[in-house]
Amino acid sequence: EQQRIDKEIRRMNRVIGEMLHYSNLDTAQQPKKRLVRIDRLLQEIAGDEELEAAAHHCTLSVQSESGLTVVGDPELLRSCFENVIRNSIRYTREDSTVEITAREATGESDDARHIVVNIADRGPGVAPEHLDKIFEPWFRVASGGHHKDSTGLGLAIVKRVLKLHDGQVQASQRSGGGLQIHISLPAADMS
Numbered sequence: 386e387q388q389r390i391d392k393e394i395r396r397m398n399r400v401i402g403e404m405l406h407y408s409n410l411d412t413a414q415q416p417k418k419r420l421v422r423i424d425r426l427l428q429e430i431a432g433d434e435e436l437e438a439a440a441h442h443c444t445l446s447v448q449s450e451s452g453l454t455v456v457g458d459p460e461l462l463r464s465c466f467e468n469v470i471r472n473s474i475r476y477t478r479e480d481s482t483v484e485i486t487a488r489e490a491t492g493e494s495d496d497a498r499h500i501v502v503n504i505a506d507r508g509p510g511v512a513p514e515h516l517d518k519i520f521e522p523w524f525r526v527a528s529g530g531h532h533k534d535s536t537g538l539g540l541a542i543v544k545r546v547l548k549l550h551d552g553q554v555q556a557s558q559r560s561g562g563g564l565q566i567h568i569s570l571p572a573a574d575m576s
Contacts, residue, residue, distance in 0.1 A: 417458040420573055423500050424449040426459070427485055430466055434474060442479040445470070449487035453500045454573040457550045465546040468539040469504045469566050476508030477563065489572055498572035507563040516556045520544040543568075 431445045438445050455462070473483040487502045511519055511526055518524045522541040540554075543566075547554050552570040559565045 417460075418456055419459055421455050421457050421459050421462055423453040423455055423462075423487055423502065423570070424451055426463060427466060427487055427502070430463065430470055431485065434467075434470055437471065438474050438483065441474050441477070443474060443477050444482045445474075445485065446482050447485045447487075449485075450489060453487055453489060454575060455500055455550070455570045456573045457570070461546045461549065465543045465568075466502070466504075468543050469568070472539060473504050473506035473508070473564070473566075477506035478508060481507035481563075490569075499569045500572050502568040502570075503565055504568075505559050505563060505565040507559070507561070510558050510562060510564050511556060513558065516558070519556055520554060 427447050427449055431447045434445060470483065470485065477483055484505045485502070486505075487500065490499050490501045491497070492499060515524075515526055519526060520540045520543065522538055524541075544554050547568065547570070550570055552568060554569075555567045557565045557567065
């Protein structure tokens with residue numbers, strides 16, 4: 386009984402924490418303006434999440450161009466990428482790899498440079514009609530019982546953080562099964 390109570394208290398603390406984080410993004414001032422090396426940030430997060438991945442019997446792979454730099458709030462960007470990577474770890478099937486790739490790209494409609502990060506898992510994926518909805522607050526996709534641990538705010542936080550940084554996020558089904566999250570942020574002008 387005590388273990389069940391402790392587990393429920395931890396879950397409630399996580400929900401309250403995410404609710405506060407989400408609501409603070411509405412009232413927050415402009416995000417801090419610092420140079421953030423996305424390639425290094427992704428490597429750090431992957432290193433921090435290795436134990437979690439091992440507990441879920443999966444691995445993490447980071448393939449990134451070097452020198453990928455944006456202007457933004459390091460803490461907010463860290464929480465953004467951590468949310469997506471943790472979700473991928475949670476939902477990917479055992480003995481699979483969560484693949485994280487990052488590169489610089491030029492926009493199709495303009496010549497603006499962007500940092501494009503893709504995080505792909507081999508989980509159950511998301512039905513096409515839910516791909517946009519997963520970024521809405523409180524929306525959860527029932528998926529093999531995993532959603533019971535979800536607050537329904539993680540990807541909404543991701544979307545809001547990226548909006549504060551003039552970035553975008555989209556989800557797509559992955560060929561062969563799974564989900565891909567595509568993140569785009571304006572590249573820092575280093576000239």
